[in-house]
Amino acid sequence: MSKKITPEATSRRNFLKKFGISVGTASAVSTLGILSSCVTDDEEKVPMLTTDGKVINGKKTELKLNLNEMQIRSREGLSGKKFVMVIDLAKCKNARKCMSACQGAHHLKPEQHHINVLQTENAEGTGFYYQPKPCMHCDNPPCTKVCPVDATFKRKDGIVLIDNERCIGCRFCIAACPYSARVFNWEEPKYYEGDENAVYDMELNVPQKKGTVSKCLFSADRLRIGKLPYCVSACPNGTYWFGDANEDAVTNGTSKETVRLSTLLSDNGAYTLLPELGTKPSVYYLPPKDRTFEYKAGELNYLGEEEPKPQHG
Amino acid sequence: MSEIKKQSDEAIMAKIREDILTPMTKFPLIYKLWIGMLLTIIAVAIWGYIIQLQNGLGQTGMRDYVSWGLYIASFVFFVATALVGMLISAVVGLLGQKWIIPISRIAEMIALAFAMMAGIAIVVDMGRPDRILNLFLHGRFQSPIIWDVTVVNVYVIISILLLLLPMLPDLGIIRNHMKKDLPKWQWNMYNILSLGWVGTPGQYKILHSTLRVLLILIVPVAMALHTVTSWLSALTLRSGWDSTIFGPYYVTGAFVAGSGAVLVAMYFIRRAYKLEDYITDYHFDKMGKLMVLVGLVYFYFNLNEFLVPAYKMKTADAHHIFTLFSFHGEYGVMFWLTQMFGLILPITFGLFKPFRKPFPMMIIGVAIVIGAWFKRVIIVVPTLAHPFLPVQNVPENFHHYVPTGLEITVTLGILAAAILIVSILVKIFPVIPMWEIAEEKGVDIHKDL
Amino acid sequence: MNKLSKILSFVSISLLIMTNASAQDWNVTADQKAMTLGVAFTEDIQDAGNGIYNKSCKMCHGEVFVAPSNERALPLAPNLGATDWQAANTDGEIFAKITNGKGGMPPFSGSLSEDERWKVVAFIRANYDAYVPPASGNAAAAPKVEKFKGTIKDVEAIYNDAAQSFTVRVIAVDDNGHPAKAKGVKVDLFVKRYFGNMALIEGQRTDENGEVNVDATGLKANLDGNVEIIARTNDKAFAKEETVTIGYPEKWENPIEGRHMWGTSARTPLWLLISYLTVTLGTLGVIGWAVFQLLRIYNLRER
Structure with a gap:
């Protein structure tokens, strides 16, 4: 019955080692992760989550499903889960590792943001802060309401996804989203090595397709294997908490600390964006109180270059 | 007595045939040039569209924030103009107004052409037109787009019926009298389309009852058409669209746009076909009064649509109002020009009888149509340009919407196609319902004319 | 591929090291250096410091464990249990560093009170055997908690x-x-x-x-x-x-099972589906009837 588990110190060190690389390579790591999955040993076993919520160890080859199976699996989602994100505005220092990790993972262009770090203030003169803004994965999503072809939809685990293979590019969802969370592939998307032969993965939205809509997916491909989203893992400042509301637990992407969601929210006076619209977001914000750094006016432009003055409103 | 009556009937009919059918057999140079110009514009637009298909919608000025632009604005404009068919034929017709008889067919032709092109405008705006069948394979009943697709198609079908049905007696006349004046294929076409019309009381009975049902049916369908189109905007949470009066606001706006289009078409068709005896100053006067009436109703809805949020100045609404109302706002100049030339001045001039003459009415019609088109841009674009959350970390051209040359070309191409369809329809079909005119003049029409 | 990934990670790590290392030095004055522990060096205080550490410091510094020297490479913050680091820093120095920060390390003067910062120092010192707590002033030595002997x-x-x-x-x-x-x-x-x-x-x-x-x-x-x-x-x-x-099974309600406006086509609200079909089919029915009337007109030809 009793069994000795690996001392956490060791595992933490291991984690830190991995973490060191993932921070260091920020934008590159996620891409490489995808590429290396194409060349790694097929015998390697990886944890996989079945649609009924069980974690199994399967061969990597089993991950290579055909498009149809992938589509069905991706549309179903994970049973019993309700994924939520908590963004601690007091921690965000505009490092933008989340943005670059996300763009790398989802093969996006520099101007395409699944997650965008905004500089904003609540009312005039109340002070600016950095506000990472992913898709809110609303429980009353205005975007899926208007889709004419079921291309964007909500899964049972709360994630709102897009089916690139079905989207007709009418952009009604972009117009309907009050959070401006959606982007469009106006031109031929940015293709990465291996994209030509890749089977389309709805949970990663890769390869991107010209003339279709794309947006934050809460890294549904990572959640399936029990890993935190790309942006959450990439943050060096402990801004993101991510977890399952049904378990009432969220895990910090930087420290990997896990806490009670309800406690975290109520202790900090959490809020959601534009609650008056009734969209019921799955993303919570903790107020930017007790910041341990100074807000720096000025902005990095979409290429990550310094810009003299932010444009607000 | 009956002999004389018979002779005079025959004379009246011959005069009507002469006046209305002769232009159908003539193809003057100006008509050919006109068609050639429209075809050229359409050809250039198709070339532009092919470039857009190859390189993606990035060829347009639309970007992630302003993701709907000229194409959707044009779609709304075409739908609006198409609504005139219902206004003239159904509403005014069902009210028993006889003066609409000579212009009802023109209105129906405009309605059909513009409704068809509205559908094309939507397809042009699609990122993946190759997947258009998904609308039928995977159609989602909760989406206003599905409602819109349904209602646009239904409206086109009813418009075709409303064009064809009252034309049956006229087609019978053409079949009977024009065999030697027309190419064989064209006569065969009329022969088939006339559905063996011989003017028996039985045929007239069916014609009148069916027409009446269709005229009643088109009222809710046309209302639905434009209300659903307004819901494409009004069912979102976006400031400037999030309005409960968008349905009637769109419908009344459509009446204004359609009246303008009919005024322009009336003027040019009358001149080209020398129909001064049929489309008289009286008709322009009546049309002008109708335009003033619908214009005043539309003005009332404008008042509600803009003054109510401007009074309250909710955060996001205030921003929207500022960009429209202030000359420093991005759309201030366009907004006021549109309101002045597209609505306020036409109403004002229309109130005075000297302006309700053919030429001034045509000028006013042109102003209304251009104003109506810009108004649709003002409805679509500014709301998208000012989302709730700040626009940051994107290139400069994401902040503002400026349509590209290609986009304007393709839009003009769609407009040209609509005008081309009208131009062809008025050439191959009698633009004035001959049998109704004859009936007005007391001719016994219950026979094979 | 592996080679590329190594090169890339090396380049990015070096870049980060350079940006971090080029930050200014700790500016600790002699006065600050001379300060001694401002709280009692008791297990209670250390435990309290541990709590604060977990909340505010662990995110970057990780676990504190005894080692001869720090093994972590930048950009990670050092292990504060490293013996050489412990020996090189006075209490006052650690306190000053927490207070003022440097480069990637934020100043905690705003978010932690003076007392809290001292408690963190006490916790950091807890496992450093060579540490001699100050004997005088407000930091009077307290009896150590008796450790379990069995x-x-x-x-x-x-x-x-x-x-x-x-x-x-x-x-x-x-x-x-x-x-x-x-x-x-x-x-x-x-x-x-x-x-x-x-x-x-x-x-x-x-x-x-x-x-x-x-x-x-x-x-x-x-x-x-x-x-x-x-x-x-x-x-x-x-x-x-x-x-x-620990209890009855939590009842999980599949959020997409109901009929919602935002749901998929198969989950259309019934009232909407019925309204849509009734209106559409009704209209098409009338149109069909009208077309049939055209046929009747055709049948009445040449009477």
């Missing part, structure tokens, strides 16, 4: 249904091999969650019965009504994973 055999956790709490019990024997109550042993209790283990308690000392009572009110179970827990001693020498039934 041999720890195991640790276990029991769930109490009525109280909705766990009891973490350390099982131990005394020198003679008889069962003993292990008082003052630091224990942890974790609940396994999807992305990591959630601490219910960390480093809490057992009472005179060798137990810690852990409140678990409102703890969410999985769909079977169970939670997986890990009870362990804080030094990680003993640990036990258990699956505990």
